[in-house]
Amino acid sequence: MIAAMTYPISVPSLRRLPLYLRLLEAWRAEGRTQVSCTHLADALGFDPTQVRKDMAAAGASGRPKVGYDLHNLRDVLAGFLGWDNPGEAFLVGAGALGQALLAYEGFAARGMSIVAVFDHDPRPGAMVGGKPVLPLAKLANLTARMHVRLGVLAVPAEHATATGRLMAEAGLQGIWNFAPVRLELGDQVVVEHVDLAQSLAVLSHRLSSLPQPTETT
Amino acid sequence: MIAAMTYPISVPSLRRLPLYLRLLEAWRAEGRTQVSCTHLADALGFDPTQVRKDMAAAGASGRPKVGYDLHNLRDVLAGFLGWDNPGEAFLVGAGALGQALLAYEGFAARGMSIVAVFDHDPRPGAMVGGKPVLPLAKLANLTARMHVRLGVLAVPAEHATATGRLMAEAGLQGIWNFAPVRLELGDQVVVEHVDLAQSLAVLSHRLSSLPQPTETT
């Protein structure tokens, strides 16, 4: 069987897919069964052609005049992202951020399921979010045994480089990196970096170029 | 006095500024005093010309052959982002995510300082991160009284639209939105959206297009 094999998808397209997915699932809950690119574009403030290209890139196809079948489209997008059977992931770092991610995943990060939590030198019996916190020394062993591919790195900046390397050596193939540190782990490991400061910079700058509230005196 | 008034900065440039800033501060701690675009580019994996353009867009200037004065460059970038005297911000939503952001800001979000926490109907006396949790009913009053401009929206998705509107009506001019919901608040309010699912989509897709670990049985 040959998959549709359209053009390779771009990062901007990829980043839009979860937005479509969320909308489709909301509409599905309302009982809709058909959807057009114009509907999606209007709801998200995008150009309809862009939506159509994104769908094509993800391997979805619709029918002229009719649009896309909502259920099918949702399944194609979710499947394209590998989000239909979420991969298991290890969380490394049991601090405030790690705990938030553990709680957050329920509504935002459908693409993975955190199955264990690790930290440097945890107190015996320590738990976060109902899961035991394991020492990092067990990471390699469990990665191999459980065939886990994805790790979430949520340790303080000063430990991030060493911990990232440890995760790569343990056999994790993808690292979702929340530490403000660039990881250099070669081509074998996929690293996706989340840096809140980058987002805040955009907001700060826009806010500072807004008309300041008149505060004479 | 006329500010340098170079070209308006692009969003991609803006998002790179915090990366430079972080690096400059690390190098400053090591005692360096000069820096060239090539140094910065090498450390971050960027093109040197791109770095030079970013510096120009932020209003920094260097000297041929010499490079940039490290301290000055840091100050110019921080000033451009308005990060030298961090604005005060209100956090709305005292759940796991809100608490993480409260803890996170120390090392990542230098551009703001959370001065109060609000939630829908908090228990009297409730505290998070050492700060009392105030009812949303007090938001408008305190926004006006304290001249706060920035709000962090970290409530569950189902409350995000209404809470966002409330924040805008309370007079907040910028909203850093962590809920997976598009806010429609007109031109008076600057909204910056953080959506972890978008980041995870990139990682999921890259991971799934990696050679799968051979698992023939």
Place this chain on the structure above:
DNA sequence: TAGATTGTTAATCGATTAACAATC
């Protein structure tokens, strides 16, 4: 001075948007 680095203009690349043919 010679050489390294900035600053800027030109070329390239890629993503978005527009135009339009194909189709149900």
Place this chain on the structure above:
DNA sequence: TAGATTGTTAATCGATTAACAATC
């Protein structure tokens, strides 16, 4: 059928990268 929508090719726009002159 007529009209709406997909799918695709072409045009535009903007960001990145290359080339090079200015400068200390």
